[in-house]
Amino acid sequence: xxxxxxxxxxxxxxxxxxxxxxxxxxxxxxxxxxxxxxxxxxxxxxxxxxxxxxxxxxxxxxxxxxxxxxxxxxxxxxxxxxxxxxxxxxxxxxxxxxxxxxxxxxxxxxxxxxxxxxxxxxxxxxxxxxxxxxxxxxxxxxxxxxxxxxxxxxxxxxxxxxxxxxxxxxxxxxxxxxxxxxxxxxxxxxxxxxxxxxxxxxxxxxxxxxxxxxxxxxxxxxxxxxxxxxxxxxxxxxxxxxxxxxxxxxxxxxxxxxxxxxxxxxxxxxxxxxxxxxx
Amino acid sequence: xxxxxxxxxxxxxxxxxxxxxxxxxxxxxxxxxxxxxxxxxxxxxxxxxxxxxxxxxxxxxxxxxxxxxxxxxxxxxxxxxxxxxxxxxxxxxxxxxxxxxxxxxxxxxxxxxxxxxxxxxxxxxxxxxxxxxxxxxxxxxxxxxxxxxxxxxxxxxxxxxxxxxxxxxxxxxxxxxxxxxxxxxxxxxxxxxxxxxxxxxxxxxxxxxxxxxxxxxxxxxxxxxxxxxxxxxxxxxxxxxxxxxxxxxxxxxxxxxxxxxxxxxxxxxxxxxxxxxxxxxxxxxxxxxxxxxxxxxxxxxxxxxxxxxxxxxxxxxxxxxxxxxxxxxxxxxxxxxxxxxxxxx
Amino acid sequence: xxxxxxxxxxxxxxxxxxxxxxxxxxxxxxxxxxxxxxxxxxxxxxxxxxxxxxxxxxxxxxxxxxxxxxxxxxxxxxxxxxxxxxxxxxxxxxxxxxxxxxxxxxxxxxxxxxxxxxxxxxxxxxxxxxxxxxxxxxxxxxxxxxxxxxxxxxxxxxxxxxxxxxxxxxxxxxxxxxxxxxxxxxxxxxxxxxxxxxxxxxxxxxxxxxxxxxxxxxxxxxxxxxxxxxxxxxxxxxxxxxxxxxxxxxxxxxxxxxxxxxxxxxxxxxxxxxxxxxxxxxxxx
Numbered sequence: 001x002x003x004x005x006x007x008x009x010x011x012x013x014x015x016x017x018x019x020x021x022x023x024x025x026x027x028x029x030x031x032x033x034x035x036x037x038x039x040x041x042x043x044x045x046x047x048x049x050x051x052x053x054x055x056x057x058x059x060x061x062x063x064x065x066x067x068x069x070x071x072x073x074x075x076x077x078x079x080x081x082x083x084x085x086x087x088x089x090x091x092x093x094x095x096x097x098x099x100x101x102x103x104x105x106x107x108x109x110x111x112x113x114x115x116x117x118x119x120x121x122x123x124x125x126x127x128x129x130x131x132x133x134x135x136x137x138x139x140x141x142x143x144x145x146x147x148x149x150x151x152x153x154x155x156x157x158x159x160x161x162x163x164x165x166x167x168x169x170x171x172x173x174x175x176x177x178x179x180x181x182x183x184x185x186x187x188x189x190x191x192x193x194x195x196x197x198x199x200x201x202x203x204x205x206x207x208x209x210x211x212x213x214x215x216x217x218x219x220x221x222x223x224x225x226x227x228x229x230x231x232x233x234x235x236x237x238x239x240x241x242x243x244x245x246x247x248x249x250x251x252x253x254x255x256x257x258x259x260x261x262x263x264x265x266x267x268x269x270x271x272x273x274x275x276x277x278x279x
Numbered sequence: 280x281x282x283x284x285x286x287x288x289x290x291x292x293x294x295x296x297x298x299x300x301x302x303x304x305x306x307x308x309x310x311x312x313x314x315x316x317x318x319x320x321x322x323x324x325x326x327x328x329x330x331x332x333x334x335x336x337x338x339x340x341x342x343x344x345x346x347x348x349x350x351x352x353x354x355x356x357x358x359x360x361x362x363x364x365x366x367x368x369x370x371x372x373x374x375x376x377x378x379x380x381x382x383x384x385x386x387x388x389x390x391x392x393x394x395x396x397x398x399x400x401x402x403x404x405x406x407x408x409x410x411x412x413x414x415x416x417x418x419x420x421x422x423x424x425x426x427x428x429x430x431x432x433x434x435x436x437x438x439x440x441x442x443x444x445x446x447x448x449x450x451x452x453x454x455x456x457x458x459x460x461x462x463x464x465x466x467x468x469x470x471x472x473x474x475x476x477x478x479x480x481x482x483x484x485x486x487x488x489x490x491x492x493x494x495x496x497x498x499x500x501x502x503x504x505x506x507x508x509x510x511x512x513x514x515x516x517x518x519x520x521x522x523x524x525x526x527x528x529x530x531x532x533x534x535x536x537x538x539x540x541x542x543x544x545x546x547x548x549x550x551x552x553x554x555x556x557x558x559x560x561x562x563x564x565x566x567x568x569x570x571x572x573x574x575x576x577x578x579x580x581x582x583x584x585x586x587x588x589x590x591x592x593x594x595x596x597x598x599x600x601x602x603x604x605x606x607x608x609x610x611x612x613x614x615x616x617x618x619x620x621x622x623x624x
Numbered sequence: 625x626x627x628x629x630x631x632x633x634x635x636x637x638x639x640x641x642x643x644x645x646x647x648x649x650x651x652x653x654x655x656x657x658x659x660x661x662x663x664x665x666x667x668x669x670x671x672x673x674x675x676x677x678x679x680x681x682x683x684x685x686x687x688x689x690x691x692x693x694x695x696x697x698x699x700x701x702x703x704x705x706x707x708x709x710x711x712x713x714x715x716x717x718x719x720x721x722x723x724x725x726x727x728x729x730x731x732x733x734x735x736x737x738x739x740x741x742x743x744x745x746x747x748x749x750x751x752x753x754x755x756x757x758x759x760x761x762x763x764x765x766x767x768x769x770x771x772x773x774x775x776x777x778x779x780x781x782x783x784x785x786x787x788x789x790x791x792x793x794x795x796x797x798x799x800x801x802x803x804x805x806x807x808x809x810x811x812x813x814x815x816x817x818x819x820x821x822x823x824x825x826x827x828x829x830x831x832x833x834x835x836x837x838x839x840x841x842x843x844x845x846x847x848x849x850x851x852x853x854x855x856x857x858x859x860x861x862x863x864x865x866x867x868x869x870x871x872x873x874x875x876x877x878x879x880x881x882x883x884x885x886x887x888x889x890x891x892x893x894x895x896x897x898x899x900x901x902x903x904x905x906x907x908x909x
Contacts, residue, residue, distance in 0.1 A: 013721050016716065020713050032735065034756075038750055076652075079649075080648075080649040080656075084645075084649040084650040107843025110885065110886065113879070117875065118663070168641065170362045170365070173356065174379075175329075175349040176356040177375055177428075179376075179379040181645050183379050184643075187375070191366040191367075192364075192366060194366075203738075209740070213845035213863065216867070249743040253743055256739040264727075328642060329642050331642075
């Protein structure tokens with residue numbers, strides 16, 4: 001591949017490689033190791049006790065619940081948006097794509113704030129919600145909404161370029177062969193984007209389960225009720241229960257590693273069926 | 280039978296089809312021939328129902344099909360890049376159109392399998408039923424696309440640049456094969472091409488299109504031998520197009536009488552190179568000087584210059600060249616066997 | 625002859641596509657987008673617009689607010705610069721120098737995308753706290769990371785690194801080796817080749833990665849608040865101040881800070897986009 005004139009001296013290669021790996025070790029690997037080390041600092045028993053603590057389980061449960069609601073909604077949205085954007089042409093398409101990506105450039109805290117302003121007691125809909133005894137902010141619906149917001153673009157941004165690249169001919173072929181819209185979607189389009197979809201879902205799910213800032217603002221931190229795992233980590237940490245905090249954190253770290261592994265596996269085996277964009 | 284009546288289609292400001300009318304008889308294979316942007320693919324897609332015309336009507340088998348959706352037209356469409364379902368095997372691709380049928384229309388699994396088998400035999404891909412499109416060559420993909428389109432027993436087969444993406448040799452083989460297949464099955468077919476050789480070799484009838492209009496419809500021989508418009512002359516085969524003047528019903532190119540013109544005025548004369556005959560210098564015939572002699576395999580292209588500077592291409596045989604010892608600078612006489620004048624063109 | 629731009633043909637052909645479901649999918653997309661993203665963001669802007677000038681000035685004149693904004697943007701800028709340098713280095717090593725385990729390391733670079741920010745936050749704090757693995761080493765040198773603005777930058781570096789690596793890597797992969805060979809044949813040494821041939825080629829992607837890392841770090845909350853120590857006026861970031869204002873039911877204050885943050889962020893992204901556009905127009909590619 002590389003020829004004599006484009007190959008760097010061995011010393012340079014070693015030096016640069018060492019610096020790069022050292023930087024990655026310092027900033028990425030070490031924190032991960034620290035999580036596990038702190039979690040097991042007082043042995044297995046303490047670890048296990050922390051995880052089976054009375055507030056830990058509801059936090060795990062709520063985290064799963066939020067992901068189970070938010071991720072499918074964003075999948076449906078991602079499929080609908082990419083179908084509309086990739087299979088048709090209309091004015092304002094690029095604006096729409098930019099708007100879909102918008103949540104990525106909004107601070108998580110602001111993502112939470114906007115729902116407080118909408119649904120909070122002093123918010124636009126607050127009085128009406130109070131009248132009807134509905135609670136959004138400082139309750140599960142608010143957490144779900146904030147999570148949907150921060151994970152909003154994940155599936156769509158994966159599918160839009162993928163479907164655009166695949167064009168419309170296969171759908172047209174299916175139609176000439178007598179398939180209707182739904183069957184075309186289920187039998188032709190969906191199988192063609194399945195790996196890209198899975199890729200987007202993995203990232204969406206990781207963020208949904210791990211979101212902290214946005215959820216923190218709308219949660220109200222009611223233990224056992226509106227605490228997700230990341231919020232529980234914070235509470236334990238602030239109470240100087242380090243083993244507890246790191247034990248819960250270790251679960252999230254494992255989730256991150258599993259996500260990374262699955263994502264990498266997809267990239268290795270189905271690279272040509274993905275529009276791999278990283279984040 | 281297909282009838283296209285006064286069909287127009289715009290894309291924004293661009294007029295893709297301008298009041299096009301056409302009739303294709305049962306069992307014929309028709310080529311839509313034209314340069315890119317001539318509207319041929321748009322017409323094909325309108326026939327398939329993949330596009331709706333802005334105006335005009337489409338009749339299939341005598342019944343108005345203009346508003347009919349693609350699904351209900353029962354046409355087989357072979358896409359330029361085949362549009363095979365990439366996640367389905369060859370057999371699944373071919374079976375698709377039968378599998379998506381509903382209720383009583385849907386054949387049993389055994390019938391579908393049988394039909395797929397028959398079709399794969401027909402397109403000579405028996406052994407590749409389990410392969411995926413990405414594992415096939417271009418020619419094989421093309422044949423899968425054809426089998427898939429035929430599986431739904433279409434009353435009309437439409438092919439968009441069916442050989443466009445193939446290399447030269449495969450293209451030649453497939454052309455012949457398609458022609459034979461069509462003769463055997465007796466299906467009505469329309470295909471789009473920008474390759475004149477392809478159109479002339481494969482089709483029963485050629486529709487030459489340009490800028491959204493039909494220039495000429497005819498058999499390959501008619502189209503080649505008597506082009507109706509300057510465009511058809513230029514588009515099919517090599518031609519000398521030289522300015523000429525018509526006076527008193529006689530057309531002249533550089534002192535060379537080349538036939539009659541209906542109306543007086545300036546015009547363009549079209550002469551095929553093989554109709555420019557090169558003879559030994561003779562006082563009775565117009566003179567010319569040879570400027571260039573190029574041997575192209577069995578034929579020899581000779582460029583001659585008329586006294587007024589007009590340049591004509593001629594095609595002669597090798598024997599002819601050797602007999603007359605044609606070479607640069609030689610003075611010769613020329614004779615035009617056949618020419619056509621378009622006034623104003 | 626007939627030089628109809630093909631792009632025009634294709635574009636407009638889709639407009640009358642026979643593929644069904646346009647109304648349904650676009651309708652759902654717009655509705656969902658409006659409900660989840662646009663309306664709530666509009667609520668923020670409306671709230672900001674309803675604040676009086678005095679309220680705005682009160683927030684803007686608060687030194688605590690200014691220093692928090694300064695820290696968020698300044699820290700993010702510092703972190704983005706560090707990431708641009710080291711991200712480019714990491715991408716270079718990953719693309720150019722094969723070493724055992726390269727693929728695993730390559731995959732591992734995405735860790736900050738996958739690791740919940742709160743986890744990163746407490747892990748970094750544990751490392752850099754005075755009694756932590758790294759803090760213990762740095763303390764004798766007089767370097768304090770945790771609970772100082774430096775800690776904020778460290779967390780922002782962590783969160784932003786993959787943006788640079790992931791945008792630069794594919795471009796670096798595509799840099800034609802022939803270009804480098806041409807440079808070498810013309811007498812350039814490796815360093816000259818790097819700065820005059822390779823760097824200009826990856827510069828646009830580097831700028832993109834830089835701006836993505838910057839945007840992310842500006843708004844970052846979870847990984848920063850643990851390590852920052854959150855001393856008002858010193859190591860308190862703007863997003864935390866929003867949370868604090870909210871906890872004090874100062875909705876107007878929170879809204880004004882949020883609006884300023886959004887305005888600055890979008891202006892930054894806009895400038896970067898324009899810069900890229902201008903560059904593309906000039907380079908014709």
